[in-house]
Amino acid sequence: MLTTSLKPKACRHCKTRFMPVKQMQIVCSPMCGLERARIKREAKEKAEAKIKNRLEREQFRARKEKAKTWSEHHADAQKAVNAMVRARDAGEPCISCGAPWSPTFQAGHYRSRGAAKNLALDPRNIHGQCVQCNLHRHGNGIDMRIGLIGRYGPEFVAAIEADNQPRHNSVDDLKAIRAEAMAKTKQLKEKAE
16 A cells, blocks of 8 residues: 655645645635635636626627617718718818818718718718818808818819719618728728827
């Protein structure tokens, strides 16, 4: 029969030194063993609850995304395109009045979304405008036209004004437009840094 001499160990729960009775003993007393088991059980339950909550949130997001209407998808796409335009025009003066760029600049439409729904998501029709021009002067269309001609030329403005082709975007189209705009925004922000 082979006997091994046991050496003192540190308890894995209370960290006190003790002389083990068995070779695989890791705690100094049954109380430390129970407390260690309770702590491990609570940690496991907490980890399982965290995974369960994450799965529930993902399922909720999926149900919410599935229940979205076309209008909500269009609004999401518009928000993404506007953010992309603001990132694209960062540092440029207001297209209408020439005010220096500000972080409060908005995405102003040359042809309004109500008058030209087909151009609502077209970045050629959207440019950085100060709040004063976009909100208080209702887009400041005359000065915006002058600014567009100065920045891009009369052919560019004529092309926007002549574009009356209807665009019937499906939900999948709107999702693709949103994803593309978000990727472009990220790319523009990384380039600016």
